[in-house]
Amino acid sequence: MSTDYQQARVAFGISLRELRLTCPSGRLTGTQLASALGWPHSKIYKCEGGKQTITDDDLRRWVDACGQPDKFDGMLARLRGFESQIRSWRRQLSSGHSPVQDSWNVEVSRSRVICAWEESVIPGMLQTADYARHVFMRYGAFFGTAQDADEAVRTRAKRQAWLYEGGHTLKVVVWEAALRALICPPPVLDAQLDRLAGLVGMNSVELGIVPFAASLKLPTANGFWIFDERLVVTEDWHAELWLDDADNIRLYSSVWAALQESAVYGADAHSVIHAARRSLNPR
Incomplete structure (x- = not known):
């Protein structure tokens, strides 16, 4: 995996974490977000840590669960931008x-x-x-x-x-x-x-x-x-x-x-x- 790609994935994970911590209704823990999405707890931290690339559908569910659906289009554009390099x-x-x-x-x-x-x-x-x-x-x-x-x-x-x-x-x-x-x-x-x-x-x-x-x-x-x-x-x-x-x-x-x-x-x-x-x- 290219260094540039991995750096982009880590940066994207940080943005996912910021969404979780800035929910309009109050910050969510990783455990709380995992429960809301029906995911294993480890998946949250893999996505946030740049160890797993989130899918388009999962991204939609993430921003919705964090009460920030308006962030979806911008983050999707970022996701597709760095994924275009590694298919x-x-x-x-x-x-x-x-x-x-x-x-x-x-x-x-x-x-x-x-x-x-x-x-x-x-x-x-x-x-x-x-x-x-x-x-x-x-x-x-x-x-x-x-x-x-x-x-x-x-x-x-x-x-x-x-x-x-x-x-x-x-x-x-x-x-x-x-x-x-x-x-x-x-x-x-x-x-x-x-x-x-x-x-x-x-x-x-x-x-x-x-x-x-x-x-x-x-x-x-x-x-x-x-x-x-x-x-x-x-x-x-x-x-x-x-x-x-x-x-x-x-x-x-x-x-x-x-x-x-x-x-x-x-x-x-x-x-x-x-x-x-x-x-x-x-x-």
Whole structure:
């Protein structure tokens, strides 16, 4: 979790505590507020201490219980402001994977140059439908989220049209591990690698592969995407981070440049892809 995000959550918790202590009818103890809301006592102090993020509905109930419903709109705006930086998978996937893809499609459509690094999967904008379906199915099974893999595949596929529109460039660097990870059956991965090989040399795609044997300036780590030097999106197991501050954008741009120096392109990239395909069908 980012330091800025945690500081914002702690500050928000202090505001919640102030509401409790400034009730028009007299200050409430944490125990009294918990009783009024029907919550465990610990939830009050987790929210006030910045250890738990309050939901929109819980915020409404909190301000009402404290007799200050007029404070709801302002506090909701603050809550949504800092939550826009860290997007919990639990919340995002409550309606399935397709809405998440819609959010990505909006950012892709706004961009002219996208730089991406992926260490474990083929980048979404380059995935075949079958490969993407298996990725969504694996995440859906793990998180216990709505099984809308087919709809998510269709939504993700829409952003691939961006590659064929003039004036756009996708600069993507992929670790060789992503070419060999069996997140799907071998025939599906083979077809995916065939598509990847076909993209080498495409005008709107600069595809670099970092071979296992390459010397690295930095360890490989989580994948991330940089949109026009205005937004970085990176993933962890608990959430997506959407970072739009200049310092983080410069940091991720420097990381991408360092990883890109280890990549091979053109015929050398073809060789790494074909080696991965041969490993699927040993003779």
